[in-house]
Amino acid sequence: MNWDDTTDESTAPERLVAASADGEDQAVEAALRPKDLGEFIGQEKVREQLDLVLRAARARGATADHVLLSGAPGLGKTTLSMIIAAEMEAPIRITSGPAIQHAGDLAAILSSLQEGEVLFLDEIHRMSRPAEEMLYMAMEDFRVDVIVGKGPGATAIPLELPPFTLVGATTRAGLLPPPLRDRFGFTAHMEFYEPAELQRVIHRSANLLDVEIGAEGAAEIAGRSRGTPRIANRLLRRVRDYAQVKADGIITRDIAQAALKVYEVDARGLDRLDRGVLEALLKLFGGGPVGLSTLAVAVGEERETVEEVAEPFLVREGLLARTPRGRVATPAAWAHLGLTPPRSTTGGSGQQDLFGA
Numbered sequence: 001m002n003w004d005d006t007t008d009e010s011t012a013p014e015r016l017v018a019a020s021a022d023g024e025d026q027a028v029e030a031a032l033r034p035k036d037l038g039e040f041i042g043q044e045k046v047r048e049q050l051d052l053v054l055r056a057a058r059a060r061g062a063t064a065d066h067v068l069l070s071g072a073p074g075l076g077k078t079t080l081s082m083i084i085a086a087e088m089e090a091p092i093r094i095t096s097g098p099a100i101q102h103a104g105d106l107a108a109i110l111s112s113l114q115e116g117e118v119l120f121l122d123e124i125h126r127m128s129r130p131a132e133e134m135l136y137m138a139m140e141d142f143r144v145d146v147i148v149g150k151g152p153g154a155t156a157i158p159l160e161l162p163p164f165t166l167v168g169a170t171t172r173a174g175l176l177p178p179p180l181r182d183r184f185g186f187t188a189h190m191e192f193y194e195p196a197e198l199q200r201v202i203h204r205s206a207n208l209l210d211v212e213i214g215a216e217g218a219a220e221i222a223g224r225s226r227g228t229p230r231i232a233n234r235l236l237r238r239v240r241d242y243a244q245v246k247a248d249g250i251i252t253r254d255i256a257q258a259a260l261k262v263y264e265v266d267a268r269g270l271d272r273l274d275r276g277v278l279e280a281l282l283k284l285f286g287g288g289p290v291g292l293s294t295l296a297v298a299v300g301e302e303r304e305t306v307e308e309v310a311e312p313f314l315v316r317e318g319l320l321a322r323t324p325r326g327r328v329a330t331p332a333a334w335a336h337l338g339l340t341p342p343r344s345t346t347g348g349s350g351q352q353d354l355f356g357a
C-alpha cells in the first residue's frame with residue numbers, strides 16, 4: 001500500500017483525500033482541465049504575471065521564457081503548462097524527472113522538439129544529475145553536447161536545438177540546485193485554494209459532468225477539499241454517486257454531508273487516518289507531547305505513514321505541532337474532535353503541565 005501524499009505519482013492513492021492522482025482521476029481530469037488562463041480559477045497573481053510573460057513573448061514573436069511552477073500536488077501545475085502551450089499556440093511534450101534517468105534520454109527528447117514547443121517536466125527535482133547538467137546548457141544556449149563513445153576515446157558532439165519553453169514543475173522548489181532555479185525566467189509559487197475558489201472549481205466541474213449542484217452543496221464539498229482542486233473534483237464525483245443512488249441526483253448540502261460521512265471525510269477534510277492520529281494523541285496521550293514512534297504504534301501505522309501522510313495536513317491546519325519534545329495537539333484539535341482538554345493543559349503544551357512536572 002502506498003499512501004504517498006506528496007511525490008510519488010506512479011502509484012494510485014487509496015485515500016479519497018490524497019492530493020496525487022489515481023487512475024480514475026487521470027481519466028477524468030483531461031475533461032475537467034481549464035483550457036486557457038481565463039478559465040483557470042484562483043491563483044490571481046500567478047495568472048496575472050503569466051499572462052504578461054506570454055503576451056509579451058507573443059508580441060515579440062518569440063518563444064516564452066522558461067517557467068518554473070512550484071506547489072503541492074493537485075494545485076494545477078500540469079493544467080497551467082498545457083495552458084501555456086495553448087496560449088502560445090505551441091505543441092506540448094510531457095515527461096517527468098523520474099522518467100529521465102540518463103542524459104541520453106533527455107538528449108533524445110530535446111533533439112526531437114519542434115521550434116517553440118513547450119516541454120513540461122514534472123517532478124523536475126527528481127531528475128538524474130547528468131541529465132540536470134545537460135539541461136543547464138539546453139535552457140541557456142539551446143544546445144547540448146552529445147557524448148559519443150566511452151572512456152578516453154569519447155567525443156562530445158555539439159547539437160543545436162530549436163528554441164523551446166521548458167515548464168518545470170516541482171513540489172519542492174527548495175530541492176532544486178540554484179544553477180537550475182536561476183535558469184528559469186519566471187517562477188510561480190502556487191498556493192492552496194480558498195474555499196470560495198474551490199466552490200467555483202466544483203461548480204465548473206459539475207457543469208462539465210452534467211451534475212446538478214446547489215451553492216450550499218458546493219460549499220460543503222469545498223470546505224473538505226484541503227485547498228486542492230484535484231481533491232475537490234474527486235469528492236464531487238463520489239458525492240455525485242451518492243446523490244444518484246440515494247436521492248434524485250441533485251447535490252444539496254444534506255446530500256453532500258451524508259455522502260461524505262459515508263466516505264469518512266469530515267467537515268475539515270480529515271479522513272479516517274488523520275482522525276485516528278488525532279484521537280490517539282488526545283485520548284491516549286492527553287494531547288502530548290508524545291514521540292512519533294509511540295503515536296504510530298498507538299494508531300497501528302508505520303512511523304512514515306504518520307509522519308509523511310497524516311501529519312503535514314494536521315500541521316497545516318493548526319491541529320498538531322511537532323515540537324522537540326514530541327507531537328502536541330493544539331486547542332483547535334480538542335475543539336475539532338469535540339473533546340475537553342485536561343484542565344491544566346495550556347495551549348496543548350502538554351503532559352508535563354498535566355502531571356505537574
Ligand SMILES: Nc1ncnc2c1ncn2[C@@H]1O[C@H](COP(=O)(O)OP(=O)(O)OP(=O)(O)O)[C@@H](O)[C@H]1O
Binds near residue numbers: 021073
Ligand atoms: N485553477 C484551477 N481551476 C480549475 N480546475 C483546476 C485548477 N487547478 C487544477 N484544476 C483541476 O485539478 C486537477 C488537477 O490539476 P493538475 O493535474 O494540473 O495538478 P498538478 O499540480 O499538476 O498535480 P501533480 O503535481 O499531481 O501533477 C485537474 O483536473 C484540473 O482540472
